[in-house]
Amino acid sequence: MNFIEEVKWRGMLHNIMPGTEEILKEKNVAAYVGIDPTADSLHIGHLVSVMLLKHFQRAGHRPVAVIGGATGMIGDPSGKSEERNLLTLDTIKHNQEAIKKQLEKFLDFSEDKENKALLLNNYDWMSKFSFLDFIRDVGKHITVNYMIAKDSVKKRMNASGDKDAEGLSFTEFSYQLVQGYDFLHLYKEHNCKLQMGGSDQWGNITTGTELIRRMLQGKAYALTSPLITKSDGKKFGKTEKGNIWLDPEKTSPYEFYQFWINTGDDDAEKYLKIFTILNKDEIENLVKEHKEAPHTRILQKKLAEEITVMVHGKTAYDTAVTASQILFGKGTKEQLETLDEKTFNDVFEGVPHFTVKKEIIEKGINIFDLTAEITPVFKSKGEVRRLIKDKGLSINMEKFLNPDEPINKKHLINDKYIVIRQGKKKYSIIITE
RNA sequence: GGGGGGAUUCCGGAGCGGUCAAACGGGGCAGACUGUAAAUCUGUUGGCACAGCCUUCGGAGGUUCGAAUCCUCCUCCCCCCA
Numbered sequence: 032m033n034f035i036e037e038v039k040w041r042g043m044l045h046n047i048m049p050g051t052e053e054i055l056k057e058k059n060v061a062a063y064v065g066i067d068p069t070a071d072s073l074h075i076g077h078l079v080s081v082m083l084l085k086h087f088q089r090a091g092h093r094p095v096a097v098i099g100g101a102t103g104m105i106g107d108p109s110g111k112s113e114e115r116n117l118l119t120l121d122t123i124k125h126n127q128e129a130i131k132k133q134l135e136k137f138l139d140f141s142e143d144k145e146n147k148a149l150l151l152n153n154y155d156w157m158s159k160f161s162f163l164d165f166i167r168d169v170g171k172h173i174t175v176n177y178m179i180a181k182d183s184v185k186k187r188m189n190a191s192g193d194k195d196a197e198g199l200s201f202t203e204f205s206y207q208l209v210q211g212y213d214f215l216h217l218y219k220e221h222n223c224k225l226q227m228g229g230s231d232q233w234g235n236i237t238t239g240t241e242l243i244r245r246m247l248q249g250k251a252y253a254l255t256s257p258l259i260t261k262s263d264g265k266k267f268g269k270t271e272k273g274n275i276w277l278d279p280e281k282t283s284p285y286e287f288y289q290f291w292i293n294t295g296d297d298d299a300e301k302y303l304k305i306f307t308i309l310n311k312d313e314i315e316n317l318v319k320e321h322k323e324a325p326h327t328r329i330l331q332k333k334l335a336e337e338i339t340v341m342v343h344g345k346t347a348y349d350t351a352v353t354a355s356q357i358l359f360g361k362g363t364k365e366q367l368e369t370l371d372e373k374t375f376n377d378v379f380e381g382v383p384h385f386t387v388k389k390e391i392i393e394k395g396i397n398i399f400d401l402t403a404e405i406t407p408v409f410k411s412k413g414e415v416r417r418l419i420k421d422k423g424l425s426i427n428m429e430k431f432l433n434p435d436e437p438i439n440k441k442h443l444i445n446d447k448y449i450v451i452r453q454g455k456k457k458y459s460i461i462i463t464e
Numbered sequence: 465g466g467g468g469g470g471a472u473u474c475c476g477g478a479g480c481g482g483u484c485a486a487a488c489g490g491g492g493c494a495g496a497c498u499g500u501a502a503a504u505c506u507g508u509u510g511g512c513a514c515a516g517c518c519u520u521c522g523g524a525g526g527u528u529c530g531a532a533u534c535c536u537c538c539u540c541c542c543c544c545c546a
Contacts, residue, residue, distance in 0.1 A: 293500070326499045359500050414493085417508065421494040454494055 034090035038256075040311060041304040043083060045230040045257040048240070054224050054252055055092065061149070062087050062225035062254075063095035063217055065210065065232075068103045068126035069118065072278035073133050075290075076268045078306055079256050083227045084148070085137050085308065093146040095223055096134055098127045100154025102210055107235070108183050108203040120154075127152055133277050136342060149221065153213045169212050172245045173238065178207060181234040207238040214239030218251055230255045259305070262297035277342050283380050284343040288351035291335035292328075296321075299330035307337040354378040357428075358456060364427045367444050375448070382458040383408075389463035392449070395439035398424075398431065401461070408451055408459045418453060425452040 035052045038044045054060060064080040066073070073081070084094035100123050118126075131150055134140075138148035178184060184207075187199040214236070217223035226236045236253040243251040259267040268275055275290050276282040282290075294302055299321075303314050321329045339348040353370075356362050357378055370378065385406035399415050402408040409415050416434060418424040424431045426442060427450050442449050449461040 289500080295501075296499090328499055331499090355500080361500095411511065413511065413514080414509095416514075418494070421508065423494040456500075457493095 034087055034092065035254075037086050037090060038083065038254075041086075042301060043079065043086075043256045043305055045255045046233055047254045048252045050250070051225060051252040051254055054250070055090075057224075059093065059146075059222055060225065061093040061095050061217070061221050061223040062227055063097050063151075063214075063223050064227045065097045065099050065102065065153075065213070066130060067099050067107070068123045068130060070276075071126040071129040072276045072281055073130055074268060074274040074276045076259075076274070079259060080228055081134065081137050082306060083254075083256060087227075088138055088146060088148060089308070091146060093149065093221075094138055095149045095151060095217065095221060096138070097213060097217070098130060098150065098152045098154075099210075100124075100127060100152040101157035102153060102206060102213070104154075105202050105206050105209060107206050107210075108187055108199050123154070129278070133342075151217075153209075153216075156216050157209065157212070165212075169208060169215075169242070169246075172242060173208060173211070177241070178204070178238070181207060181238070183207070183231075183234050207235045208242075210235045211238035211242040214251060215242050215246060218243050218247065218249055224250070225252045225254060227254045227256070230257055259302075262295055279343060279347070283377075284339060284347035285351045285354045285377065285380065287343065288335050288339045288348065289355065291338055292331050292355065294331050294334060296325065296328075296330070299334055303330060303334050303337075307334065307341075309333075309337065350374055350377045358458065362428050364429055364444075367427060367450060370445075372445070375445070379450070379458065379460050382460055384460045384462055386462050386464055392438065392443060392463055393440050395437040397437055398426075398434065401438050402451065402459075406461060408461070409453075423454050426450070428452070 033052070034055055035044070035047070062084070064084055066077060066080070081096075084096060088094045103118055103123050104120070134148075134150060140148045140150065179188065184199065184204060187203075214223070214226050226232075226239055228236060233253065233255050236255070240251040240253060243249040261267050274282075275287060277287075279287075291302075300314065300318050303309060303317065309317075317329055317333055321327075336348060339351060343351075353366075353374065354377065357366060367375075385408060387401070387406060391401075391405065396405075398419070399412040403410070403412045403415050409418070415424070419431060419434050422430060422432065426438070427444055438449065443463065444450060447463055449463075451459045451461065453459075
């Protein structure tokens with residue numbers, strides 16, 4: 032299966048220039064995607080482009096990721112209704128380093144590999160350009176007429192009749208030209224004949240192919256992926272807390288795993304095709320199995336496993352699974368007791384912690400004083416009382432039903448913690464010291 | 465400037481002298497169901513020493529055995545007329 036067939040059945044193909052498939056039959060053809068260094072981590076919205084590169088490499092071609100050090104200083108007007116904040120050079124440098132480490136999880140950069148991946152920063156070639164040189168050597172070849180015909184520009188022009196249009200600065204207007212020049216540069220230096228990206232990038236990419244045609248009489252190609260949608264119409268890749276990042280500091284492996292596990296049935300197959308490298312047969316089998324027993328949620332589990340292992344590694348994945356089992360009520364007191372301190376902390380990361388003097392527990396204390404007086408686990412003792420009455424309070428995974436039962440030493444997990452659960456999934460931890 | 469209406473527990477909104485910690489709806493919390501979903505159903509939703517007591521109905525006083533409910537003043541909101 033060649034690259035195009037691969038992305039096609041995976042539903043990753045939105046638009047493609049005629050002739051693209053043929054050019055890939057040539058040797059040593061490279062393709063690139065651009066990545067904006069707006070943060071010091073990729074988020075899962077970037078993943079489609081990254082997966083395009085991964086498939087590209089697996090098909091034997093050379094993938095190139097271009098960090099937009101220069102373009103990031105300008106801001107792509109595509110899809111934005113307002114002028115963007117500019118990033119400083121230092122920020123971009125920092126972000127680039129972090130992103131590079133993440134890309135290494137998807138792409139093979141090793142020197143001995145014939146089609147090793149490349150990571151470039153367009154700042155390296157753009158920064159040498161003087162303004163005059165650029166507008167003379169590059170700008171000369173593209174007309175403003177051509178540039179303003181692009182949707183991304185049109186949407187921002189007041190003349191479009193859109194009342195919300197805020198206009199765009201010359202800086203942002205120039206964006207497509209700068210990105211187009213990137214393509215030209217890569218075409219010349221790295222035999223890069225294809226640029227890929229999200230469907231919103233089509234306009235920018237074609238400016239590049241146009242530039243290559245006019246300046247070098249060369250032929251370059253474009254391929255875009257559809258924007259990822261969710262069947263419920265909500266935006267993909269966001270939770271109440273915001274973006275899902277690849278950086279474990281920003282989104283813990285547990286949250287990351289949970290994000291994928293929570294995929295709806297309607298989306299799971301689609302995501303499995305896009306975000307994993309499982310082949311057609313494997314996915315079809317999973318879909319079949321899932322249909323026979325929907326409640327076991329095979330698709331979601333596999334999806335979460337594949338991606339979490341790829342991004343965070345097997346160990347982090349195992350911890351996330353354990354954490355999920357414990358946090359979603361299937362855990363037991365015994366399971367809690369077997370956790371080592373590190374895993375315990377991982378599992379209960381992000382859960383409110385309260386510290387209490389150990390003597391207090393050793394002496395024994397009633398549940399009301401412990402959770403509503405000396406710690407603010409609950410708002411009031413009445414709330415605790417109600418919760419017990421409603422069978423909604425658990426201590427160390429065991430239902431706490433008798434309000435008169437004192438909390439003491441025997442409730443300490445590993446001689447240190449008490450795990451308090453309200454309802455099904457709201458946790459608090461009391462730590463003794 | 466004149467006239468009228470209103471301010472209630474997280475929100476909306478009843479209550480108009482005792483039976484009011486205050487109807488009802490929403491939201492929240494919990495339980496059942498379930499796939500860590502949606503829907504549904506049930507309970508609960510001021511505090512505490514919880515079959516009892518304490519503090520709440522814009523604020524301050526007053527009438528009364530007793531006030532969210534009546535009176536006075538104050539603050540803020542809305543409507544109508546000029």
